[in-house]
Amino acid sequence: MKWPAFGYLRATTLREFWQIKADAGPDAKVIAGGQSLLATLAFRLSQPSALIDISRLAELQGIASHGDTLRIGALTRHVELERSELIAAHAPLLGMAAPLIAHPAIRNRGTIGGSIAFADPAAELPACLVALDAVIVLASETGERRVPATTFFLGLYETAMRDDEIIMAVDVPKQRPGQNTVILEIARRSGDYAMAGIACSIDVADGVASTARLVYFGVGEAPVQARAASVALIGKALSESSIAAAQAALADDLDPPDDLHGPGAMKLHLCRVLTGRALAGFAGERRAAA
């Protein structure tokens, strides 16, 4: 369907944005890359009074290295995650995730800020940010607020961001020596939202997992952190038996709903398969490196 009628306002500085937002009122929506928002408008899922275009806000752009942290501006496009040397060196999980998102023409416009603001439960980047223990940097006219990704995604398309806030950036801790990260998913067709996916990060010291964050997407109302499976791995070497224990523990962590793709039990099975592949991959890399 054609989009409903709406107004269009463009902000070129953050200062200007606050003024435009105040004038436009509560029914206006912010648009960045527009790759989710404009598709939902074509379905007439909402009828904003106006779209406030923030795509030219310089304050929200760029990827920068600050000590142990990478600051990724909210307007960073998926294609930039794919190509950035800083991302490849310090947050390779995000570089791995980007090619899984939709298709090249969409990755050329879709932004990381847009993806996390939209908070689709099957989206890759929210799960990665939870796995990496990233922090979402929000701004309102009165100041900044930092919200850990682990508490940012509240439910179906629901986040901790308030109506008077905007996402400025994401702070991602740089990958540590011994930290292993990977994202895997199963989709019916390349570029589709995943039927099930895993983003995970495991620190291995002296052959033993010292941290484990297994995060699943497409299997709940938000990214789901599997705590029981993580506990099954911590303090253990990545071996057939510890991997099997983690896979078994997923029954306590995940309760995927039935959906168009199939029953929840099938999704749980897929999560176990993906978990096995992810962890066996880390174990294989360690053997190859030894």
Next chain:
Amino acid sequence: MMRVDVSLTVNGERVTRSVEPRCHLIDFLRIDLGLTGSHAGCEHGVCGACTVRVDGDIVRGCLVLAASLDGASVETIEGLSERGTIHDLQEAFVARNAAQCGFCTPGMLMTAADLLDHHCTTDRAAIREHLSGNYCRCTGYQAIVDAVEEVARQRMSMKAGAA
């Protein structure tokens, strides 16, 4: 009705128009400018028939606000055709019968050209991956991949010959 003035470049020509905010890039190209080579298919970002270039990058024309394009440079299938930069690809599509009903063809050519320009490869899996967001409902994918693979081979051997 609110209108927004935009001034942009389309296929190298300066264009200034006043557009409704709800007008997407494809309707702007087709209706306002009469450039009907880009097709409006699903109009919600799935089919790829509306693929065009904005500032050098391929995008879904149906997921871009025309009003947002002040200062942008847009290239369409008409521009690429006239410049002759994808002549080899168009010839290969004809030779391989890669255009059946033709509806998806402009978008396929834009996406294939993007692959050939930036990551030229004869790897069929990589070609399929790059074209995965462009639907052909005649399901002529095999012939399309054949055509892209052939042009990739030609361009790589020309490049090797020139070196």
